Amino acid sequence: MSEEILVNVAPPETRVAVLENGVAQEIIIERTQHRGLVGNIYKGKVCRVLPGMQASFIDIGLDRAAFLHATDITDGNTTENDQTGSISELVREGGEIVVQVVKDPLGSKGARLITNLSIPSRHLVFMPSLSSISISQKIEDEDERERLRALIEEITDDTTLPGSFIIRTAAEGANAEALKADVRFLTRLWLDIQERIKSTPPGMLIHEDLPLFLRAVRDLVNPEVDKLRIDSRTSWQKLRAFAEKLIPDSQVQIEYYPGERPIFDLYGVEDEIQKALERKVQLKSGGHLILDQTEAMTTVDVNTGAFVGNRNQEETIFKTNMEAAQAICRQLRLRNLGGIIIIDFIDMIDEEHKRQVLRALEKALSRDHAKTHITEVSTLGLVEMTRKRTRESLEHVLCETCHCCGGRGSLKTAESVCFEIFREILREARQFDVESLLVLASQEVVDRLMDEESSTLAELEGFIRKTIRLQSEDLYSQEQYDVVLI
Incomplete structure (x- = not known):
């Protein structure tokens, strides 16, 4: 499967589209006035402690106070899975604390914070509070896992840097030089952050994550990506210089697109964005999906629609559900839907059909960058799943509540x-x-x-x-x- 990444840069916003075999699979939008906060490190001030919720609110200089739960507070001798004590023992009102944003403000909720800082590069993530090397579960080859672990142990033997590294999926197949370059980069960056921590007053930004067009190279480029095209010459020059330092051995082509026709129009991405804002998604067979995003969860309803099949009803339902499983995974990525997701597949009698539909769903989700968890098909034919949400959905970024109906989706007659x-x-x-x-x-x-x-x-x-x-x-x-x- 070939992948391409398109980057559309304009003064008010930057948009990135990930294409697989020429079809848009993921859209990321970052606006200049509302840049994402995920990955940013702040020196915060504890403004309120809530023992009943085992949480505290932290002032990091935003309009709304950010949220820090007791389980997200760690120190150099703990890991994020350790049991923590009472929130009152961990923080005190008026105290200073260094935190990192892991979830952007969503709706009326403030940003979600952790104290277990992480600083990513192309192949590695540096964790100051980590005591041992971890490896991405998506690297399944045991020999490759051992090779990478041995390389990192050898590289870091001579360093006195506190903490350790997580080896990212992108490191699969990476040579020693590439890993050494990442370790040097992260070491310099962490030392700089430590100096800023000492001098930065509370409620201020310590470290800001990269802009979207640079994060596209760091986070989205993988061995399957053949080409990255960008329509801004200035950003293209910065991108090439950044890529030469970050991924010097990569075969990905970074091209400047000078055409008069907008790059998103050329690849049909603008049409896909408009379709991703609609409730109804047509399937090629004639069936369709209905997606409803609410505060509590997202529901997906599968319907046969105009598809009548050729053999029998059970076969028609099975084919519709198999096609829907692929389409649902694409829509979740395209619309960036997260949280609890309930999928109402058409009821199937054959247990083997149910198993195949669930396996098809899991296989399609394996390409998703976001972490997902799926349950078995229930007796009602429902599949419950969760998808990690770190930023606003496409609908919330591009749309606002209807002034006529107040967001209900209907009007009184x-x-x-x-x-x-x-x-x-x-x-x-x-x-x-x-x-x-x-x-x-x-x-x-x-x-x-x-x-x-x-x-x-x-x-x-x-x-x-x-x-x-x-x-x-x-x-x-x-x-x-x-x-x-x-």
């Missing part, structure tokens, strides 16, 4: 609004002694009051013995209205 107006008129007429009333409403509601509800309106006028006048307002939504006393 004109008929319902008319009946509300009638009740409001009765309420006002009984409470106040006026000569007439003026109803301000949207054009759709006024049209209904003058047409289908005209007889009811006339009866109401006779009942309250007051004149009711109507006036349409172009700026009113269908649910908005006012009853004015005259």
Whole structure:
């Protein structure tokens, strides 16, 4: 499978698209005014300790205080899996603490923090609080794991640097020189961060992660990536210089795209972004998915739609579910959906079919950079899974809550609004002694009051013995209205 990475750089935002066999699989957007915070290191000030939640709120200079749980507080002699004591024993109000952001602010929630700092490079992650070398589980070959471990142990034998390294998936096949270069880079960076920790006041940034177009090389380039194309000459020059230091032996081609046609248009990525904002996703067979993202979870409903199959119903359902499993994994990456995800596959009777659909889902998710966990198919045909969420979804980045419906996704009918107006008129007429009333409403509601509800309106006028006048307002939504006393 061939991969390409497209980078679209503009003053207000940078966008990165990962393509597999020419099809967009992942979209990452970073806006200049709202840059992601994940990976940033701050010197924070404890502004509130909550023993009941085993957590504390930390002021790191953002609009909202960030969140630090007791289990995310470690020191040089512990690991993140160790049991910790009470939050009151670990931090105190007004105290200073060095923290790193692991999750951007999402919705009304502040950023999520840890004290177990990590500094990534191309092949390695340096962990000051780590005591032993760890290796990515995605490197499955035991001989390769032992080779990498031996190389890092040999390289770090002569260093007095506290902490240790995690060997990333990208290190598979890397030679000793590449690993040495990473160790030197991380050593220099950590010493610089230590100096900044001493001099930086509380509530200030100590270390900022790389901009998106540089992170694309560090985090997304792998042996399967053939080409990286970028449409900004200035950024291209910086990217090449960065890549020569970070991945000098890589075969990936870093190209500048000078064309007049926008690079995302050329590869159809703009269309994919628009489709990723819709609820309905069409499958090639004629079936479709319905994706609903809520505060608590994301639900995915699989439907056969226009697909009727050729043999029998069970075979039709199985083929639809197999196709849906591939499409769902792509949509999760494309839309960057995280948290709890419930997939409602079409009910299957054959246990072997259920097993094959689940294996297809797991195989497709194995290419996902985000950590995922899947359960078995339940008796209701549901698959529960989680996907690690570190940044806002594509919908939350590009869209805002509808001002008309308030995010419900539906509006009261004109008929319902008319009946509300009638009740409001009765309420006002009984409470106040006026000569007439003026109803301000949207054009759709006024049209209904003058047409289908005209007889009811006339009866109401006779009942309250007051004149009711109507006036349409172009700026009113269908649910908005006012009853004015005259």
